[in-house]
Amino acid sequence: MFKILVVEDSQIVRKILNKLVEDNPHFQSVLCADYAQAKAKIESDEEYLAAIVDLNLPDAPRGEIVELMLSHNVPTAVLTGNFDETLRNVLIDKGVLDYITKESRYSYMQVIKLIDRLRKNLTTKVLVVDDSTTSNSYLCAFLRKFRFQVMSAFDGVEALKILRENPDIKLVISDYMMPNMDGFELVKAVRQDRAFQDLVFIGLSANGNSMLSAKFIKSGANDFLSKPFYHEEFFCRVLQNLEAQEMLETIREAASLDSLTNTYNRRYLFEHGEALFRQAKGEVGLSVAMLDVDDFKSVNDTYGHKVGDQLLQEFASLMGDYFGDDLYGRYGGEEFSVMSTRQYHLFIEDINKFVAAVRNHEFTEHRLKLTCSIGICSEEQETLDQLVDIADARMYNAKRSGKDQVIEMD
């Protein structure tokens, strides 16, 4: 839970902000009505993710609250009654995150969105690539102000090395003219490597040079920024590109997961199973297990579908304890599958442990006892489909021979 300090003398605005902050499950608001209260709070506890402050407070009418927050290194968003360009410049130069006028609920929501971005930035790695030391450190400092984890490189070659060592980097901001490898060559190299397919790439171009911007986009960049940066534009572009990428990841994840058990669905199992099958062919080999809950229909019939659903969720979660390192998921209905490239004796050991764990587990609040039937195929086959079909046939054999057992051979 992250604490957000709200300093606002208007009770109504305080109430609105409190509601919006607390609507975010990650946030807890700490409310102050004036400078004195805020000073006491921040001096007793500095653990704030961010502060939202009113510029004009009864006991600090000239924006003194901003200095107080920044002197304690708390990222600060400022709220004011009206927009004034000179004041905006002063505040941005001082280091506030943003300057927002109290116009409507929408502007308050923008502040919350900004703070939520800070929360996400804490775990978002960014790479700055620029051979100019001044520009490089300016960009790094700017991004750190927004709580990103920042790394830096001084040319494309160094950037590629850092990217390979840190596959969790989400965003690259790169200049174009650099020694060894320039920005265009860098973005082309990145786009040719499947490992970086989700990387967001923003090119930097000198102001007014739309040729460079176009070349960056044509080479594969998601966006570009003109130097010198306008504070708001820089952050908006970074934010929009990251959000678009996150949305794509969410969609991709939703398409791969079974919504009830949150394990992989059949489509994903086959797609990634094929890759495992190809990798394992002629070497370690791939083992496929098909698992089916015994007499599941009677659970639905006796306790209802909701309890049936809970049971499937618990079954899937138990699978995670034993097959977390394998590819596993829900095949459909009450049937699950595991695909493993582990040595067979280790895999079968965990299969047997899992069967015992299912027998001993009490499922749902009704403490239901349960068993499952499992069919396995580990002999080399021509296709993944054949492996799955044989494992499935053995699972049905296990059912016919009395259930609650594992069949490994015909």
Ligand SMILES: Nc1nc2c(ncn2[C@@H]2O[C@H](COP(=O)(O)OP(=O)(O)OP(=O)(O)O)[C@@H](O)[C@H]2O)c(=O)[nH]1
């Ligand atoms: N609650 C719930 N039930 C499901 C879901 N998907 C399938 N089912 C039910 O699972 C039951 C499967 O029944 P059967 O195929 O007869 O299997 P069984 O009762 O386990 O019998 P055996 O396989 O012979 O052990 C059916 O009643 C389906 O309606 C689901 O997502 N949630």
